[in-house]
Amino acid sequence: MTTTPPDDVAPPDQPEEQAPGNGASSIDEVLAKLRATPPDKDLADALSQAEQVLNEAGQQAYLERLVSERTDDLQRLQAEYANYRKRVERDRALARQQGGESVVRELLPIWDAIASAASHEELVGGFKVVAGEFTHLAEKLGLTAFGAVGDEFDPQLHDALMQIPTAEVEPGHLAQVIQQGYRLGDTVLRPARVAVAAAPAE
16 A cells, blocks of 8 residues: 655755766865965065065165275275375475575575674675675575574584683683574574683682
8 A cells, every 4th residue: 555645744855966066176276275375474474574674684784884894995095195295295395495405505605704794894885785685585594693602502503612711701601603603494504613601710
């Protein structure tokens, strides 16, 4: 005897049918996306930024070292140039001084003659004019005569030829100037030849 189920009784649930191949395709797509995407994108970004910062820091350090080296080179060149200029100026001044001294030394006998003529009141006429011109030239060159009776004896300036016992001048001072000395600036061209006073014998 066949039993027919009542009309109000629903048939048991049946699994929904899936389109052929849809499930496999979805899994492959997800796996492909996972492989293409880094496991932690934020970490990868942080590492990339850190690498960029390190590269920039290294480049900056290199540039700073390069600037420091070039600055040191420039300072050394400036110091060498300054020393070179000082040396050239010193040598030039020394050459001028030596050249001037050489010329003035040759003229000393003329000034000796003028001084001797002046002491004997022989500077007259044209000779007096020439003597005036030579005196003006001596002042212009910076030539000065030294050595006078009564000056204290100085072995750096005076060449003592003799001693003269006298009460008119203190002992150790110049009693007589035999030949004047000359100085050009701070340089002694010729010491004065003198006689030094000594205490008279009792």
